[in-house]
Amino acid sequence: MSTNVERDPFLKIVTPDTTPEEVAAIVAVLSSLxxxxxxxxxxxxxxxxxxxxxxxxxxxGAGAWRASGLPR
Structure with missing residues (x-):
């Protein structure tokens, strides 16, 4: 059963000059937690x-030397 529930974003970038690489680094750190x-x-x-x-x-006994090298 799939419901389409609107949620607040988990991550919100408030600085307008953030680069995609910085966002990717933040997401990588948070996902590694x-x-x-x-x-x-x-x-x-x-x-x-x-x-x-x-x-x-x-x-x-007889053949013991041979059996000592075999796996058990």
Whole structure:
């Protein structure tokens, strides 16, 4: 459902000699401030995962040296 509601402008330039570049800079700064939404949770990359710092126990027995180089 779309309604056409008249609103006051969010940004009003009152100086008559403002250049388009200055208006663009103001709009860029205001848009970079963000919104009221919390930021999305950051996912820890696999290479930076703390679990990678722990040592793993390698298999024992015949072929263990070969299995130590394989991913689990």
């Amino acid at each position: 963000g919104s009221d939404e919390p930021p999305a949770p950051r996912r820890t990359p696999e290479w930076n995962r703390p679990g990678r710092l722990t040592r793993v126990t390698h298999r024992h």
